[in-house]
Amino acid sequence: MNRYDVIVVGAGPSGSASAKLLAAGGVRVLMLDAEAFPRRKPCGESLNPGAVAALGRITGHSHAREAFDFPSSPIQGWKVSSGRALLEAVYPEGQYGAGCRREQVDLWLAEQASRAGAVFEQRTKVERLIWEGERAAGVIARSPEGKPMSIRASLVIGSDGLRSVVARNAKVNRYGSLRKAAFTARLNGVRGLNGRVELFTAGDGKVIGLAPIGAGLANMTVVLGSAKAASLAVKDLSGVVLGEARAVPELTERLRDAEIEDGVLTCGPFDRPVIPHDIAGMLLLGDAAGYYDPLTGQGIYRALRSAELAAPAIVRMLQTRSHEPLRQYRMDQQAEFAAGTRLQHIIERLSRQPILWRSALRIVGTSSLLTNKLAGIIGDCPKETNTCIPVMKSP
Structure with missing residues (x-):
């Protein structure tokens, strides 16, 4: 029977970031993922x-994008279009984001965790938690060869996404309504990419997102209302998704010669609330901790920042054998994200009402003060933030 200080379930951004920070501080960490990396x-x-700044702090690079060993594209701001209403913003003080293939970011960050000392096991599926009374005490997993494994730890971190096995086994996740579904593809041949994330809202819940991701490619995400999404023909999903995007007047010419590479991925529903809980031996991070909507593109930042906030609390928990540091972490995390969460809800609700949405875009667009403020909030543009890598002291 194996035993670790911490088991991290899921090697996405929150999982790899927390594993890296903890392992660098001397914590015995095992990270498990059901998939083989890299994976889309x-x-x-x-x-x-x-998110770029957080990656830099977590991995020790002053400029994370410059440390990437894969293609990426700088993102200087964003643009939102809805008919004739237009809102454009540039991130303040020369700050920038990055567009890049998600599987390459995840692999790069997982490798950073491994180099720091975390044990990373791929193709290892966690099936359930081990319970000791009301306390989570480890996981039952299955190896790549199908062999069951019992692995114990002082803490299990569920970083396994919207459909978290950890959250489900702890009976703390709920299912919101299927308000919409997203279809994501990579395109070549897109005209007019300009170093910005672009959103096009077209009524009936349709939103088209475009972002350059390096090497001449663009990510395109087509979000459709639940009724429209359910009616899509599955035989030619690529053609249907491109057709939905080309139907937006601003994109017709820009996508005329575009082609989809690697197929289309689907996702939904997005509304995955988590019941407030206080379970000893378990912590949820990233999308597993609850998710509402991806419209503002802040999910990866929150995953990384949650890992930064959680790591010192986890070390204190291990040293003191008290659950109190994790309770304090949850309060700190909620307080830090509260303003952004409120704005996220307002934007998503307004976007479902075309007249109000277009009016809001025009009003905000007339004020550089409002536009700059909004750009800073949605970009999670960093102020002076330090990440102290905690050190696990020997007992």
């Missing part, structure tokens, strides 16, 4: 400035 994920593939 349905994602807008755009890191905002906050």
